Amino acid sequence: MNQKVSIVSTGSFLPEKILTNADLQKLVDTSNEWILERTGIKERHVISNGEATSDLAVKAAQNALTQANLSSEALDLIIVGTVTPDQLVTSTACYVQNKLGARQIAAFDVSAACTGFIYSLTVGRQFVMGGNHRNALVIGAESLTTVTNYTDRNTCILFGDGAGAVILQPGDHGHEILYTSLFSDGSGSEMMSRPSGGSKMPNTVETIQNRLQYLQLRGREVFKFAVIKMVQLVKDSLxxxxxxxxxxxLIIPHQVNMRILEAAAEKLEFPMDRIVINIERVGNTSAASIPIALDEAARKGMMKKGDIIIMVAFGGGLTWGSAVIRW
Ligand SMILES: CC(C)(COP(=O)(O)OP(=O)(O)OC[C@H]1O[C@@H](n2cnc3c(N)ncnc32)[C@H](O)[C@@H]1OP(=O)(O)O)[C@@H](O)C(=O)NCCC(=O)NCCS
Structure with missing residues (x-):
């Protein structure tokens, strides 16, 4: 069976607490001017003690359910794209299933770093295309600030927390997904990684002392990779x-760095005012970034019926992917 699949609603949630560039200036040798000029970020939302990724995911999901006028009991699939799960054992999707009061349905996480939402959307679309799932909840949710090294000025300025969600249904009565693409290249895995805490290097006192449990980036290499992939993904999707x-x-890109988006827009000869950007307020929220930007754009009325929207993401893995939607 190969049927059409639509996004019927969107939702997002940003935690209340805010970390500004001025706050970061107190932690590392940096300045508001440097961060703004090199990344376009002014502030990011940060989870509080006692909050977890699943809490952000649940709030985004509730917004999407309300907008679709659906109860959580109507759901028959939950997928969460995340690399910052509540815990390593027990998927975040299972926590979301329980907290939403959903039925005993399929629920699982997808790990594809900043491409996590596009991967999750593609998997959800395939399930719905298969004909056995009528209301699929697809979420991108992250708490990157919990794995950020706040003594490393190269990385700590970039990340924020949040969640975005969509509900998929069979048919073209909503915003039809016309195409998705997914790619990977594991030879580039060292460009972005969290060295310790997995089976390869379990956490020990030594790994913690060396801060190996935190995200490490080769920022300049990622920068080049992201510009190349954003251009390729848009051209391939078209x-x-x-x-x-x-x-x-509109293009809704992963919110990685304002200069990356500007460089890609120039190469594509696409106007910046038709690229959805919220990085100034939200920072890089990895798998959550596209569904948050999508929901904000939808609520601001930036899309009208029939508009072609391209979503593009690239990140750790390496992974990259795209989705084309007819609004
Ligand atoms: C991280 C990033 C903002 C750095 O910007 P950049 O222009 O590439 O800066 P560089 O890494 O070349 O560093 C330039 C200088 O600024 C310094 N610097 C780095 N971070 C700084 C900060 N927060 N404040 C002040 N100076 C800083 C560097 O030490 C370097 O100094 P040096 O020339 O004396 O060695 C940029 O590379 C980026 O956004 N990369 C992609 C982001 C990413 O990986 N996201 C996660 C995956 S999607």
Whole structure:
């Protein structure tokens, strides 16, 4: 069976607490000017003690359910894209299933770093296409600030926390997903990693003292990779859907760095005012970044019926992928 699949609603949630550039200036040798000029970020939302990724995911999901006028009992699939699960054993999706009061349905996490939402959306779409699932909840949720080294100025300025969600249904009555693409290249895994805490290097006193449980980046390499992939993904998505640049109303990219988005927009000859950007307020929230930006754009009325939207993501793995939606 190969049927059409639509996004019927969106939702997002940002935790209340805010970490500004001025706050970071007190932690590391940096400045508001440097961060703003090099990344475009002014502030990010941060989870509080006692909050977990699943709490953010549940709030985003509740917003999407309300918008779709659905109860959580109607759900028959939950997928959470995250690399910052509540715990390593017990998927965040299972916590979400329980907290939402959903039925005993399929619930699992997808790990693809900043491409996590596009991977999750693609998996959810395949399930719905298969014909056995009618209301699939797909979430991107992260608490990256819990794995950020606040003594490393190269990385700690980038990340924020949050969650975004969509509900998928069979048919074209919503915003139809026309195409998705997924890619990976494990030879680049060292570009972004959290060295310790997994089976390869379990945490010990020594690994913790060396701060190996935190995210490490080769920022300059990621920068180049992200520009190249954003351009390739948009071009590939257009050629596979027989569309051209002039058909595209909006691009919703992973919110990685304002300069990366500007460089890619220039290469694509696409106007910056049609790229959805919230990095100034939200920072890089990895798998949550696209569904948060999508929900904010939808609530601001930035899309009108029939608009072609391209979502593009790239990140650790390495992974990258895209989705084309007819709004
Ligand atoms: C991280 C990033 C903002 C750094 O910006 P950049 O322009 O590439 O800066 P560089 O790494 O070349 O560093 C330039 C200088 O600024 C310094 N610097 C780095 N972070 C700084 C900070 N927060 N404040 C002040 N100076 C800083 C560096 O030490 C370096 O100094 P040096 O020239 O004396 O060695 C940028 O590379 C980036 O956004 N990369 C991709 C982000 C990413 O990996 N995201 C996660 C996966 S999606």
């Amino acid at each position: 050629s596979k859907t027989n569309l051209s640049m002039k058909d595209v109303a």
